């Protein structure tokens with residue numbers, strides 16, 4: 001019931017794929033494929049594809065996101081990109097704390113928190129990623145870990161700002177592996193995320209929060225995952241690089 005009141009969001013995470021030329025071709029395929037979507041459609045693309053993506057999606061129902069943002073406003077941070085730089089281009093969303101950034105680029109819960117606050121201050125909508133490794137799942141600490149990741153990520157975020165936050169539950173063992181969490185596993189953790197947000201901000205805020213599942217979501221399993229009461233959308237890696245596959249997932253979210 002509450003689900004109807006929340007925004008379902010299907011976001012593609014292209015990762016380090018697609019040159020600007022390739023992005024152009026994919027976006028041309030995507031526009032007609034998702035034009036009747038009953039959910040919000042977002043493509044999070046490499047920095048070098050942002051200008052192309054914003055230009056090509058103008059006047060369509062596709063929203064554009066980046067895959068990372070730095071937490072300082074400006075300054076001597078060679079190679080980094082600020083929130084203001086992104087909003088100035090017309091970028092609306094940004095993925096924060098993806099497990100690949102935590103694993104390969106020393107991202108921590110503290111930097112995730114700093115980036116989340118910087119993104120919100122700059123007018124971006126952060127898609128904050130949380131999730132456990134296989135070892136942590138086997139140790140039985142998934143819920144504790146995800147609760148802690150959510151609490152730290154949201155530290156200092158106001159209730160008003162929370163309206164622009166999306167949380168993506170992405171079990172690390174399911175990312176790019178073809179191993180999807182069962183719909184019950186996804187539901188259990190997405191519900192736990194909503195619960196901790198409820199403890200922090202109250203029930204109304206928790207009921208309004210969009211919680212996505214990500215990790216090998218594809219055209220075949222999307223409907224079952226997205227049918228769960230606490231799964232409001234998906235963060236899609238591999239399957240977001242094929243317009244027809246991505247469109248099937250968007251349709252599944254529309255049915256919800």
Ligand code: PGA
Pocket residue numbers: 013170174175176177178214215216217235236237238239
């Ligand atoms: P995947 O990636 O769909 O390829 O598993 C999801 C993600 O990393 O966001």
